[in-house]
Amino acid sequence: NSVDQGIFQWSAPSNIALVKYWGKKENQIPANPSVSFTLNNCKTNTKLAFAKKADRNYFSFDLLFEGQPKEDFKPKIQKFFERVEIYLPFLKEYHFTIDTENTFPHSSGIASSASGMAALAMNLMSLEKALNPLMTDDYFYQKASLLARLGSGSACRSIKGQVVVWGTHQNITGSSNLFGVEFPNTIHENFTDYQDTILLVDKGEKQVSSTVGHELMHDHPFAERRFAQAHENLDKLITIFKTGDLEEFIKVVESEALTLHAMMMTSMPYFILMKPNTLEIINAIWKFRKATKIPVCFTLDAGANVHVLYPNKDKEKVLQFIQNELVGYCQNGQYLCDQIGNGAALI
Numbered sequence: 108n109s110v111d112q113g114i115f116q117w118s119a120p121s122n123i124a125l126v127k128y129w130g131k132k133e134n135q136i137p138a139n140p141s142v143s144f145t146l147n148n149c150k151t152n153t154k155l156a157f158a159k160k161a162d163r164n165y166f167s168f169d170l171l172f173e174g175q176p177k178e179d180f181k182p183k184i185q186k187f188f189e190r191v192e193i194y195l196p197f198l199k200e201y202h203f204t205i206d207t208e209n210t211f212p213h214s215s216g217i218a219s220s221a222s223g224m225a226a227l228a229m230n231l232m233s234l235e236k237a238l239n240p241l242m243t244d245d246y247f248y249q250k251a252s253l254l255a256r257l258g259s260g261s262a263c264r265s266i267k268g269q270v271v272v273w274g275t276h277q278n279i280t281g282s283s284n285l286f287g288v289e290f291p292n293t294i295h296e297n298f299t300d301y302q303d304t305i306l307l308v309d310k311g312e313k314q315v316s317s318t319v320g321h322e323l324m325h326d327h328p329f330a331e332r333r334f335a336q337a338h339e340n341l342d343k344l345i346t347i348f349k350t351g352d353l354e355e356f357i358k359v360v361e362s363e364a365l366t367l368h369a370m371m372m373t374s375m376p377y378f379i380l381m382k383p384n385t386l387e388i389i390n391a392i393w394k395f396r397k398a399t400k401i402p403v404c405f406t407l408d409a410g411a412n413v414h415v416l417y418p419n420k421d422k423e424k425v426l427q428f429i430q431n432e433l434v435g436y437c438q439n440g441q442y443l444c445d446q447i448g449n450g451a452a453l454i
């Protein structure tokens with residue numbers, strides 16, 4: 108089957124981990140299982156144009172970010188192509204133009220590696236499907252997640268929605284270290300349209316890249332206990348997703364966020380990735396929750412920004428609280444409203 112040229116276009120969302128992935132082995136194999144909410148609004152849209160080329164001895168691609176050539180992303184894509192070539196043996200037969208844009212401001216400090224790598228992986232799978240039309244949907248999505256993982260670990264959780272598990276866990280059927288899978292059980296209605304408002308506390312360059320961060324877990328004094336704890340927390344979430352117990356949900360999610368930061372504070376070298384305003388926000392959330400009994404909680408990535416998580420039915424009150432009391436802690440008053448979503452989509 109010969110496919111000489113064409114264009115595909117996919118969007119893929121970001122995701123926010125509830126149980127965090129922090130620490131990995133060879134080949135982007137996670138040291139512990141993680142679980143995330145797929146987001147809906149924070150997305151990367153990527154257009155992949157491809158054309159057959161004569162010389163098949165090298166990878167050939169141009170990269171455009173928001174319509175402009177982007178040389179500094181190229182080494183990452185080159186490395187990605189090298190890693191996935193064994194799974195996509197046709198890569199060197201084509202010249203690619205990768206045209207990509209994010210729906211969130213690029214200076215927001217929101218990592219676009221998850222959504223970006225997931226969108227690219229979907230496009231490459233569309234080309235593979237054009238070459239091998241008989242593949243099943245299951246194979247298509249599973250392999251897209253596997254490819255995304257090789258681009259950036261957490262990207263494998265951005266292919267599907269709404270709750271995705273990555274990493275082998277004894278009580279989650281079908282879970283794998285190689286790709287993300289949809290959480291297999293029915294999820295309680297308390298989590299329907301769950302909200303994530305992302306408070307942009309510090310939009311600067313990441314102090315610690317996730318590559319360096321994962322490496323810090325190698326000789327980390329608490330690593331083994333932490334990896335075991337992630338399994339325990341995932342077990343707790345299995346129950347929580349069944350019962351809808353938001354009080355327990357809050358405990359697991361906030362503890363995971365603080366543990367992620369605790370790992371960075373106790374590694375060698377050590378880092379503090381929160382800013383004073385991160386702590387101000389956490390304290391304000393705790394105070395608001397105590398006063399109103401509204402089950403709002405926070406989680407954090409490997410940075411200072413705060414994800415505020417809450418049920419859809421409390422949206423009005425929480426947004427009012429955010430506007431009145433939290434916006435002042437955000438850089439230029441910036442925040443992004445998002446919610447749980449369904450994963451990558453063909454455009």
Ligand code: PMV
Pocket residue numbers: 123124126127128129141220259260261262317318367408409
């Ligand atoms: O996908 P990476 O290698 O950028 O790692 C991301 C790690 C965290 O965002 C901090 C946690 C997670 O599980 O998403």
